[in-house]
Amino acid sequence: MTYEICPTHLAVQAMRDNGYKNAAYAIAELIDNAIQAESTSIGILCGEKLQQSGTKSSRYVDKIAVLDNGKGMDADTLRIALQFGNGKYLDPSLHTGIGRYGMGLPSSSISQCQRVDVWTWTNDSRNAIHSFLDLDAIKNEKLTSVPEPKNKKIPDIWQKVGGQFSKSGTLVVWSKIDKCIWRTATAIIRNSELLVGRIYRKFIDQNDVVIKMKSFNIDSGENLQEKIALPNDPIYLMRNTSCPAPFNKSAMFDLYGEHAYPIKYRGTIHEVIIRFTIAKEEARLGYNAGDKLHGKHAAKNLGVSIIRAGRELDIDLSIVNSYDTRERWWGIEVAFPPALDEIFGVTNNKQAARYFSDVLKLDFEDFCKREDASPTEVLQNMREDGDPHAHLIEIVRHMKDNLKTMRSLIKMQVKGNQAQMRNIGNEAENLATEATRERQEKGYIGQSDEGEKRPVEERKEEIEKTLKDMGTSQETVNSLIRATFNPVGTLKYIFNHADVETQAFFIVKLKAGEIIISLNTNHPAYDKLFEILEEETDIDDVKTLQTHLKKAREALKLLFMAWARYEDEQPDGEKKSIAQQVRYDWGIIARQFLSGE
Secondary structure, three states: OOOOOOOOHHHHHHHHHHHOOOHHHHHHHHHHHHHHHHOOOEEEEEEEEEEEEOOOOEEEEEEEEEEOOOOOOOOOHHHHOOOOOOOOOOOOOOOOOOOOOOOOOHHHOOOEEEEEEEEEEEOOOHHEEEEEEEEEHOOOOOOOOOOOOOOOOOOHHHHHHOOOOOOOOOEEEEEEEEOOOOOOOHHHHHHHHHHHHHHHHHHHHHHOOEEEEEEEOOOOHHHOEEEEEOOOOOOOOOOOOOOOOOOOOOOOEEEEEEEEEEEOOOOHHHEEEEEEEEEOOOHOOOOOHHOOOOHHHHHOOOEEEEEEEOOOEEOOOOOOOOOOOHHHHHEEEEEHHHHHHHOOOOOOOOEEEEEHHHHHHHOOOOOOOOOOOOOOHHHHHHHHOOHHHHHHHHHHHHHHHHHHHHHHHHHHHOOOHHHHHHOOHHHHHHHHHHHHHHHHHOOOOOOOOOHHOOOHHHHHHHHHHHHHHHHOHHHEEEEHHHEEEOOOOOOOOEEEEEOOOOOEEEEEEOOOEEEEEEEEEHHHHHHHHHHHHHHOOOOOOOHHHHHHHHHHHHHHHHHHHHHHHHHHHOOOOHHHHHHHHHHHHHHHHHHHHHHOO
């Protein structure tokens, strides 16, 4: 019985469950090492075997390798690289790159497999040296230290599928794979493609590195699939990305703002850069843009992208409203240097910024109330206590303020032209116009009717000015005017959405012969009734559609009950009689308008 502080054979087994989300994140650790070694070309090579089970045969992944053309390692560096918790970049003050923790190669490898072999060379791959870790040998205490590297020929299969090996480089091979959740090489590549493209988007976009993914038959070397990872930019400012057409070649979002926040830490000032983006209006045109390919792509990139040294750690979903499908149309990217790792709480597997995520989840105003102190006092106390969260709270508060404004702009972005783009066209406006013409023929005159006699171009100009004064975008204004003054005939009603300072659910403006109804996007009824029916939802998402209809029904009942309470609160006499008469008269016109359905 021995009493080592850390018995190797037990500790290594425990480290297998070290929190890598999946094989793609584990592979990313090897890509980190390759980039750190100044690689410009990295290959992810997945070897499949054919497995026979009775009369049925299927493929399964047998080995996974990462090959790079970096500067390679000498014998000492290779042994250090295979040690847990050792490495050249442990002190962030001495380094600004993506490495640091000395856990990447061994930790990520054993999270997926029982054995990892490493070949590395600094002058011709024929001079490669080799070492390894094998969990069975470690478990049986036959392997207690990293084996001394020896010259060993790179197996023929890797030379065949790896192509032309560079003068220097490294090959890491996982075998005895037992923890990978994806059984086939195709699944590994499919699930890794977007993630790898997102994590290393800045390196790929700047042409610093090319990342290739290949699946092959490990017995014959036959190539089965090959792809090059394209940048996957969750704030959609990059061009030539994995986003589907028409936004694969051009940016899908516009930059809303960029802010630099200085943080003084250990005597040095470091900058945190935050960028905010909003989808371009053309990305959201058409019926249910969220169900189009580019909309579905954006749905996979929801959240705040956290960037450390140009490499994404995580996309944090803490402030995403999961019930609102329009969340896909904004982007936030937070970038910081490794020197602030302790402030942000970066985990040793580089998959999260723990303290930053804590602050994102924090309701700071509620926290201040519980502390019975003002926000200024709370922040001052936190700074005096050396709480690292203090550095982040002001950043996150400002970030949330910006997000609130962006959400409001996104709400307004395509309102007004959505109805024109739907298959039903302007059915409600057509029915209301026909009913109004019938009432006009019977002698019912409205104040707006006189304006119909004015020249069309003059009417258009006045309506355009009215809509723009309410904050409606030019593209939406153009769409509304085209729909109203169409070749078939002029519509009487214009349905608009506006951010107006009033307690009313909607406002009515009589302009140039038109009746403009503007729903107040600030009124709770807008969110609960009208907007929820226009939310972008995947066509096959029946459960969400049913939920939306149920909420809309409840909101409509609440509106009726609010009116009933309004009548109830009127004193007996003229005011109550007027309210009842308005309800009665409105009901008569509503009956006529709705009878056309």
